[in-house]
Amino acid sequence: MVKLVVTFLGTSAAVPTEGRGLPSVALKREGEVIIMDCGEGVQRRVLSESLGLGSDMTILITHLHGDHVTGLLGLLQTMSMAQRRKPLNIVGPSKLLKWLEVTSDLLHIGLTFPIKFSTAKPGFVLRTSGFRIRAARALHSVEAFAYRVEELARPGVFYPEKARALRIPEGKLWSKLQKGHAVEVEGRRVEPSQVTGPPRPGRTIGYSGDTRPSSRLARFFSGCDLLIFDSTFRGSDIDKAVERKHSTSVEAAELARNAGVRELVLTHFSARYTNVASLVKEARRVFPKTVAAADGLGIDVAYPD
Ligand SMILES: [Zn+2]
Ligand SMILES: [Zn+2]
Numbered sequence: 200m201v202k203l204v205v206t207f208l209g210t211s212a213a214v215p216t217e218g219r220g221l222p223s224v225a226l227k228r229e230g231e232v233i234i235m236d237c238g239e240g241v242q243r244r245v246l247s248e249s250l251g252l253g254s255d256m257t258i259l260i261t262h263l264h265g266d267h268v269t270g271l272l273g274l275l276q277t278m279s280m281a282q283r284r285k286p287l288n289i290v291g292p293s294k295l296l297k298w299l300e301v302t303s304d305l306l307h308i309g310l311t312f313p314i315k316f317s318t319a320k321p322g323f324v325l326r327t328s329g330f331r332i333r334a335a336r337a338l339h340s341v342e343a344f345a346y347r348v349e350e351l352a353r354p355g356v357f358y359p360e361k362a363r364a365l366r367i368p369e370g371k372l373w374s375k376l377q378k379g380h381a382v383e384v385e386g387r388r389v390e391p392s393q394v395t396g397p398p399r400p401g402r403t404i405g406y407s408g409d410t411r412p413s414s415r416l417a418r419f420f421s422g423c424d425l426l427i428f429d430s431t432f433r434g435s436d437i438d439k440a441v442e443r444k445h446s447t448s449v450e451a452a453e454l455a456r457n458a459g460v461r462e463l464v465l466t467h468f469s470a471r472y473t474n475v476a477s478l479v480k481e482a483r484r485v486f487p488k489t490v491a492a493a494d495g496l497g498i499d500v501a502y503p504d
Contacts, residue, residue, distance in 0.1 A: 220238055259291070262342060346408075433447060
């Protein structure tokens with residue numbers, strides 16, 4: 200069972216509060232890390248959550264609003280101080296690369312590692328060691344993207360009786376087959392498909408960034424195991440959500456229900472709410488499997504079956 204843990208590094212909207220930092224979410228799976236948005240101060244959170252400055256890492260930026268992106272430069276600098284060598288994947292709007300180039304130049308930042316930049320666009324964006332990443336347009340006051348991070352398919356169910364029938368000794372060879380690798384037994388080659396069922400889908404995490412709800416996003420997030428959605432305002436503040444191009448907790452819940460996701464996490468809370476319990480309560484009336492994000496909260500995402 201491979202662990203896939205989602206950790207919230209910052210959960211406030213626009214400005215930090217005493218208990219909440221600016222937006223950032225990390226996904227960790229077998230040494231691979233995906234960070235979605237980089238609010239100011241994210242490098243301290245990356246250290247405290249032991250995500251590893253030298254990890255196999257991909258950073259997804261939803262849009263170019265300061266609260267989602269200013270932490271990126273500090274993170275890159277900290278990585279360089281730690282002598283990172285491994286290339287770093289960054290996905291985001293095209294102007295993100297320009298911003299990085301200009302500020303790195305002005306501030307004399309020399310990176311110790313290469314950046315592999317991919318411009319965000321609707322559809323497939325990038326395949327990493329363990330995931331396939333897709334993007335869709337979000338509805339915000341500037342160009343913005345939502346991301347869907349799909350774990351690659353895992354090997355099918357293992358049938359011990361089939362392995363025994365093929366005279367494969369239990370132990371190392373079984374474990375290799377279970378992981379999807381072919382083995383040699385008594386000079387014969389045995390393919391994993393001979394002893395396992397069809398490959399099973401992996402887990403899928405959706406991240407909206409800042410957005411109004413839309414039917415396009417409901418389709419895009421269809422069937423996600425975990426959906427992390429903009430919940431800047433409570434239901435009764437919908438006029439503010441419409442005006443500032445964000446969502447309310449109730450709208451996030453409606454979208455989660457329409458998309459048929461397994462679990463919803465509300466995040467990006469306006470600093471006006473010192474307690475978000477009422478936002479969760481009203482969302483649960485629409486979509487019961489709702490929780491509120493908090494800085495440092497970790498969610499172990501289970502397989503759907
Ligand atoms: Zn924001
Ligand atoms: Zn924004």
